[in-house]
Amino acid sequence: MLGHTLWILDASQDFLVQIDLVGDRVVSTVPVPPSAIAAGDGRVLTISPVGLAGSAPPPLTLDRVDPATGTLRLVRDDLDAPPNIAVGLGSAWLAGNDTLVRVDPMTGQILADRSIPGALTAAVACGKLWIQALGPGGASLDQIDPGTGRVIWQTAVPEGTLAPQAAAGACWLLEGDGRIAKLEPGAGIVNRTPPIGMTVQVAGDAFWETTWDGQLRKVDPTSGQPGGPTWQLPKADLPSNPKFADWRLIGLDGDTWLLDATGVVKLGFGSAG
Structure with missing residues (x-):
């Protein structure tokens, strides 16, 4: 972006x-x-x-x-x-x-x-x-x-940990074991959630997990607890699809977008934390 x-x-x-x-x-x-x-x-x-x-x-x-x-x-x-x-x-x-x-x-x-x-x-x-x-x-x-x-x-x-990301005024790690970790540059990790879902992504200032039945739902990055809106992924993006990982969320100006192999879709909820 x-x-x-x-x-x-x-x-x-x-x-x-x-x-x-x-x-x-x-x-x-x-x-x-x-x-x-x-x-x-x-x-x-x-x-x-x-x-x-x-x-x-x-x-x-x-x-x-x-x-x-x-x-x-x-x-x-x-x-x-x-x-x-x-x-x-x-x-x-x-x-x-x-x-x-x-x-x-x-x-x-x-x-x-x-x-x-x-x-x-x-x-x-x-x-x-x-x-x-x-x-x-x-x-x-x-x-x-x-x-x-x-x-x-x-x-x-953990292996598979993604690169640090800025969101909600802080720095975060999406770790390979499904946890969200808060980073303080120069000091280290100051908080870790329990393991969350099979996939966690950041869009704007919000964190989202994917459930096994293909739902996207917002999670609290400090506790790992779900809350707020959910979105059912299209059938082609469900875990049964071999290309399940071929999508991501993007936050822009308070909006949330879903990008997959077929196009870019604006979702009906915001990207604020």
């Missing part, structure tokens, strides 16, 4: 689709190679190719999406860096096995190359830089000083 615009990489990963949620229209369809996409600082960046087999992957290409023309603008086509990308704090962050690379998103210049143990993914959230690392001892979440690459704070997390 950037402003009122939603960017979607289609299922075939051949096109990047720009949707204006307020105007209810597709703004542009951008052909892309197999890519990873990230948005932040008012920019949308893609990095490619991704998902290629082989022991010696080719150099990566970093492109910037021009939302006005619906085209890709080449930033650099010879990056020797990992393919996982995050954008924010004035930089693009490329993470992979034991490596975190900081790149200027306008010129492609490598600003720093840090060694951090583990299979890494990067995220920028709550105004901070985070690394999720998976190693022999399990998974961890690290808060990183973007200037020095120093680990400020670290904690073990």
Whole structure:
């Protein structure tokens, strides 16, 4: 999401689709190679190719999406860096096995190359830089000083934990065991709920769980208790469907949107907490 615009990489990963949620229209369809996409600082960046087999992957290409023309603008086509990308704090962050690379998103210049143990993914959230690392001892979440690459704070997390997210004036983790954890940057986790549903998502300032019969219902992020409106997912999105995970909720200007393989639907309740 950037402003009122939603960017979607289609299922075939051949096109990047720009949707204006307020105007209810597709703004542009951008052909892309197999890519990873990230948005932040008012920019949308893609990095490619991704998902290629082989022991010696080719150099990566970093492109910037021009939302006005619906085209890709080449930033650099010879990056020797990992393919996982995050954008924010004035930089693009490329993470992979034991490596975190900081790149200027306008010129492609490598600003720093840090060694951090583990299979890494990067995220920028709550105004901070985070690394999720998976190693022999399990998974961890690290808060990183973007200037020095120093680990400020670290904690073990269940595998499958999502990147931190800002909502309702705080920073949160959706953990791999179905819990919601509240984060205090620089201090750590200050609260955890009991395990909740099979899927938990954040839309705007509200938290939603999915039940086994396909209902979306709002939950309190501090207690994990359900309350408020519910929504029955369409039959195609029920757990019996192999593509059950192919949907997500989006909050924008107090509204809640459901995105699935068939389109984007505005739901009849708000996204306030």
